[in-house]
Amino acid sequence: EVQLVESGGGLVQPGGSLRLSCAVSGFIFSSYNMNWVRQAPGKGLEWVSYISGSSSTIYYADSVRGRFTISRDNAKNSLYLQMNSLRDQDTAVYYCARGHSTGGYRLDDWGQGTLVTVSS
């Protein structure tokens, strides 16, 4: 069974940093690209970042580029999102999502999400 479990969310002040983690199981992690997607309270879904299985290809949304860093450790079956210079508008539930084995942005499986609140 595919499982994705996010952690690391919490309350942080504007300008602060936070590191999210996503622990996965039930599939060969290194064979799949991974994504972070967020959802502000009461709002829709917003794609944040993508990383390929080998970490050779990385993309970011314009809204986070230069502030967020996606990474993965295939030996630990874990995905990460380092978030710096956080802003009020970064407040959201952050989901990790597994891409399809053929690549692209078809998001087959999602974690339960972790809430990040940016507030003073």
Added chain:
Amino acid sequence: DIQMTQSPSSLSASVGDRVTITCRASQNIGSSLNWYQQKPGKAPKFLIYGASSLQSGVPSRFSGSGSGTDFTLTISSLQPEDFATYYCQQSYSTPPTFGQGTKVEIK
């Protein structure tokens, strides 16, 4: 970026009704269109890929159609567990973008 526009934003329907949700892309995306279902407080669930292919385990009352810029999600006979918010998403180009969502409520 490709803009995705869903209509309606919300709808009220009864169990057994046929429901259709429309998604329009701001440019031609071929069949690179996916649909997700999200219930309150839960993660999105993947339903349909390639505009019309059902993900394994998704009930056959769900169907998708369309290509180019215009797409539809149809629920042939609405069930109590189908009341949720539905999102379309284009996977044609980076960044992948979602529609604003369509909330299906109980009439």
